[in-house]
Each structure stands twice: as structure tokens, then as C-alpha cells.
Amino acid sequence: MTVALKKPPRSARKPKGDGHMRRGEILAAAEKIFIAEGYAGATIRKIADAVGVSSTALYMHFRDKDQILLEIGKEAIEKLLSINVALSQEPIDAVEKVRRMLDAYMRFAFENPNTYQLVFCGSNEAISVEKQQAVSDLGDRCFDEFSGPIREIAAAGRLKTGTAESAAQVLWAACHGIVSLVITKPSRSWAPAEELMQVTLDGVMHGLIADR
Amino acid sequence: MTVALKKPPRSARKPKGDGHMRRGEILAAAEKIFIAEGYAGATIRKIADAVGVSSTALYMHFRDKDQILLEIGKEAIEKLLSINVALSQEPIDAVEKVRRMLDAYMRFAFENPNTYQLVFCGSNEAISVEKQQAVSDLGDRCFDEFSGPIREIAAAGRLKTGTAESAAQVLWAACHGIVSLVITKPSRSWAPAEELMQVTLDGVMHGLIADR
DNA sequence: GCCCTGGGTGATTCCCGTTTAGTGTCAGGT
DNA sequence: ACCTGACACTAAACGGGAATCACCCAGGGC
Numbered sequence: 461m462t463v464a465l466k467k468p469p470r471s472a473r474k475p476k477g478d479g480h481m482r483r484g485e486i487l488a489a490a491e492k493i494f495i496a497e498g499y500a501g502a503t504i505r506k507i508a509d510a511v512g513v514s515s516t517a518l519y520m521h522f523r524d525k526d527q528i529l530l531e532i533g534k535e536a537i538e539k540l541l542s543i544n545v546a547l548s549q550e551p552i553d554a555v556e557k558v559r560r561m562l563d564a565y566m567r568f569a570f571e572n573p574n575t576y577q578l579v580f581c582g583s584n585e586a587i588s589v590e591k592q593q594a595v596s597d598l599g600d601r602c603f604d605e606f607s608g609p610i611r612e613i614a615a616a617g618r619l620k621t622g623t624a625e626s627a628a629q630v631l632w633a634a635c636h637g638i639v640s641l642v643i644t645k646p647s648r649s650w651a652p653a654e655e656l657m658q659v660t661l662d663g664v665m666h667g668l669i670a671d672r
Numbered sequence: 673m674t675v676a677l678k679k680p681p682r683s684a685r686k687p688k689g690d691g692h693m694r695r696g697e698i699l700a701a702a703e704k705i706f707i708a709e710g711y712a713g714a715t716i717r718k719i720a721d722a723v724g725v726s727s728t729a730l731y732m733h734f735r736d737k738d739q740i741l742l743e744i745g746k747e748a749i750e751k752l753l754s755i756n757v758a759l760s761q762e763p764i765d766a767v768e769k770v771r772r773m774l775d776a777y778m779r780f781a782f783e784n785p786n787t788y789q790l791v792f793c794g795s796n797e798a799i800s801v802e803k804q805q806a807v808s809d810l811g812d813r814c815f816d817e818f819s820g821p822i823r824e825i826a827a828a829g830r831l832k833t834g835t836a837e838s839a840a841q842v843l844w845a846a847c848h849g850i851v852s853l854v855i856t857k858p859s860r861s862w863a864p865a866e867e868l869m870q871v872t873l874d875g876v877m878h879g880l881i882a883d884r
Numbered sequence: 885g886c887c888c889t890g891g892g893t894g895a896t897t898c899c900c901g902t903t904t905a906g907t908g909t910c911a912g913g914t
Numbered sequence: 915a916c917c918t919g920a921c922a923c924t925a926a927a928c929g930g931g932a933a934t935c936a937c938c939c940a941g942g943g944c
Contacts, residue, residue: 482922503899503900504900504901504902505900513923516902516924517923519903520921524902525901525902577794581794582789582793582855596857596859620875621870622863622870622871622874625863626863626868627871627875629853629863630875631875632849633868633872634872634876637844637845637850638845638849640845640848640852641792641845645808650841651841656841656842658834659839660842662833662834662879663833663834663842663843663846664876665879666832666878667874667876668875668879715932726894727932728892731932732892736933737932
């Protein structure tokens with residue numbers, strides 16, 4: 461037993477055979493199942509089977525189930541974040557930036573419903589707060605990129621109501637509201653998604669931001 | 673074994689001892705636990721223990737776990753529905769009706785976060801569509817009460833954008849968005865709830881509905 | 885008296901996520 | 915050439931969920 465304290469000197473040692481690929485394989489399989497069957501449907505055993513490996517093996521590469529799925533969420537949000545970053549650097553009006561970011565946000569949600577739910581619908585208390593940290597941070601950074609232009613707008617005195625903080629949260633939330641409802645209640649009869657996005661954007665932008 | 677087909681003629685037979693109270697006891701215990709610990713925390717065994725009965729006994733009175741919790745949700749929504757019904761009959765301007773309904777909706781959510789999540793956040797695919805029928809219907813009726821005034825407003829040509837259908841959905845969803853986010857992501861730093869509700873209401877009403 | 889029936893139970897089944905103890909294998913140091 | 919140890923992996927098991935099974939037992943109707 462001793463104590464086995466020795467990590468620092470270990471530096472070399474190439475990754476073995478396909479060992480370094482497993483993590484990726486697992487993520488790929490998990491993502492496929494998760495997208496098709498949602499959080500509850502993506503069980504450890506199913507993922508392991510898909511990879512062709514025992515369920516225990518997943519614990520070699522991930523601490524637990526949540527970490528696997530949150531990793532998937534992380535990658536998806538990184539795409540969203542990069543969109544937001546790109547938009548925020550574009551030389552366009554702040555209002556236009558906000559509009560495009562919200563539009564991208566909603567389209568992202570409709571295109572990745574399960575991932576969206578996992579990350580933004582809290583996954584319903586199923587996942588502890590600390591575990592979500594990494595993903596939460598990314599979400600925060602997305603929101604930061606978004607609230608930048610909002611602060612510009614507020615500074616220009618063009619907010620009809622609320623502070624930069626609350627206005628940003630409300631704008632974001634309005635978009636979250638429509639996509640999360642449509643995603644989680646697909647059985648209700650909704651107006652066409654395109655129209656809902658349009659009305660949400662128009663309504664909320666005109667409601668909170670002065671025209672000129 | 674035979675076939676055991678006989679239900680129609682059975683009509684008399686009073687409810688025995690406390691048999692007819694059990695259902696209520698179970699619901700009360702389940703509600704307490706559910707409110708305190710959420711959907712996952714309210715396990716069959718815990719509820720049964722609280723009632724002082726074996727877990728199997730719950731299946732005498734309810735088909736499965738979901739039915740118990742949905743029953744709780746149903747009762748809660750009935751309150752919301754009655755508020756909406758009362759408001760819709762009041763002799764006030766349709767716009768004011770809409771505003772008050774949305775206000776009541778958001779306050780209801782903040783006051784019953786777990787119930788709200790169960791009913792309106794889809795409970796994350798955990799519950800099958802058919803089971804939700806009863807609760808869904810109530811939700812629909814709430815929405816119907818709400819969309820009545822919206823149609824009035826639309827008929828008066830006071831909708832700035834969208835149809836009566838999409839406008840109603842977007843207004844509702846905006847309110848859902850802010851409360852669901854605050855409820856499911858309590859760790860983020862939110863503006864005060866009162867301010868968020870206010871900004872949401874003002875913004876979205878002014879954005880979608882013409883002033884006069 | 886009998887018998888049916890409805891509320892109730894303990895044991896059991898099935899499926900989760902996760903843990904434990906162990907196996908084979910390969911890289912490097914000696 | 916031989917250890918040594920880290921690594922990728924596995925089979926089996928554990929504990930805890932929901933749900934079902936095969937039974938009990940008390941009591942009202944006949």
C-alpha cells in the first residue's frame with residue numbers, strides 16, 4: 461500500500477493503442493443515444509454496449525454519467541458561444557447584435573432540443589450544482605457576450621424599462637420561454653416555429669428597446 | 673382464472689373503515705415530500721413510510737408514481753385556473769385582464785416552484801405524454817382563458833405583431849421563460865424577482881400590444 | 885355459516901448508476 | 915531477459931429506485 465505519492469515526474473509515456481481514442485468514441489456513442497433518447501434514455505449500459513465495451517469501462521474515462529452528458533452539452537454550447545463571440549465583434553449596431561444573438565440562440569435550441577434541455581432546462585434537479593459548473597460557466601460566458609451589447613444600449617439610454625441587468629435577463633428568458641415550451645410540450649398545437657421566433661424577437665425588442 | 677369480466681353490476685358497497693381516506697392521506701404526504709424534495713426526492717417508499725403503509729399499498733389507490741404527483745399538480749393548477757376564470761369575468765379592459773393573468777401566473781410559479789416545474793417544465797421526459805393528459809388539459813384550459821382576451825385585443829386590431837394565436841403563445845412563453853429560468857437555475861445571480869416580473873410584463877405587453 | 889371482495893403485505897423482478905476486486909498487457913528501468 | 919507498475923478493461927455485486935406477484939385477512943351480503 462505505502463502511499464503511492466508520485467505524479468510530478470511522470471511526463472512521458474505515449475498514449476497507448478487506442479486508449480486515447482476511447483474517450484472520443486464514448487462521447488460519440490453517448491451523443492447519438494442522448495440525442496435520440498434523451499437524458500433518461502441514455503443509460504450507462506446502453507452507451508457501453510454501443511461502444512462495445514463493459515459499462516465499468518466508462519468509469520475509466522469519466523467520473524460518472526453526468527460528466528459524460530455534460531461534456532456533450534459543453535461542446536454544443538461552445539458552438540453557441542463562438543457564434544456569440546463572432547457576432548459581438550462584428551461592426552454592427554448593438555441592437556442588431558442582440559437580435560442576431562437571440563435568433564441564433566433560439567435556432568440552436570430547436571436544432572439541439574435534448575442538449576438544450578439538458579443545459580438550459582436545469583435537467584430538473586437530476587444533476588447536482590457542482591457538476592454543472594463547467595457547463596454553467598460556458599452558459600454564463602454566452603450570457604456575458606449577450607449582455608455586452610445590452611449594456612451599450614442601456615448606456616445610450618435606449619432601454620425603455622429596467623436596468624441593463626434585468627433587461628438582459630428578461631430578453632434572454634423570453635427566448636428561452638418559447639423554445640423550452642415548444643421543446644418540452646411538443647404535443648400542444650403551436651404556431652409555426654418561425655413565426656413564434658419572429659413574434660418573440662419583434663415583440664420583446666420593441667418592448668424593451670427604444671427604436672432610434 | 674376464467675376471465676373475470678365483471679364490473680358493471682357492482683354499484684353498492686360502501687367504502688370501508690378508513691379506506692376512503694387513504695387516497696387523501698397519500699396525496700397529503702406525497703405533496704409535503706414533493707414540495708420539499710422535488711420529483712426525484714419523492715419516492716414511493718418515502719411516501720408510503722410517511723403514510724405508515726407499505727409501498728405496495730400506494731398502487732391500490734394510484735396506477736403509478738406519476739399519477740400521484742400529477743394529481744398534486746392538478747390541484748395546484750386548478751387554483752391557477754380559477755384565478756384566470758375569475759379574472760376573465762371581471763368587467764375590465766382585455767389588456768388589463770391579460771396583464772393580471774400573466775402576473776398571477778408568474779407569482780403562482782414562484783410560490784409553487786416544484787409543482788410549476790412538474791407541470792410546466794415537462795418534468796423532463798420522465799413522464800409519458802398520455803399520463804399528463806389530465807394535467808395537460810387543465811393547462812390548456814388555463815391557456816384558453818388567457819387567449820380569450822388576447823383574441824379580443826387582436827379583433828380590436830391592437831396587436832402590433834403576430835396573430836392572436838402566436839401572440840398569446842409568445843406572451844405566455846415570455847413569462848414562463850423568466851420564472852422557469854429563475855426556478856431551475858437558482859445559483860445564478862438574478863435581478864430581484866419583483867423587478868424581473870415587472871420588466872417582463874411591461875416589455876412584452878408594450879412590445880406586442882398597441883397602447884391605445 | 886359461507887364466500888366474495890377490497891385493502892394490505894413481503895418477497896421478487898427488473899433496471900438504474902456505481903463500486904470492488906481482479907485480469908491481461910504493454911512500456912520502461914535494470 | 916526480467917521485473918514492475920500503470921493502464922484499459924471486465925465480471926460480479928451492491929444499493930436503491932419502480933412496479934408486480936402471490937398471497938393474507940377482516941367484514942359485509944347472502
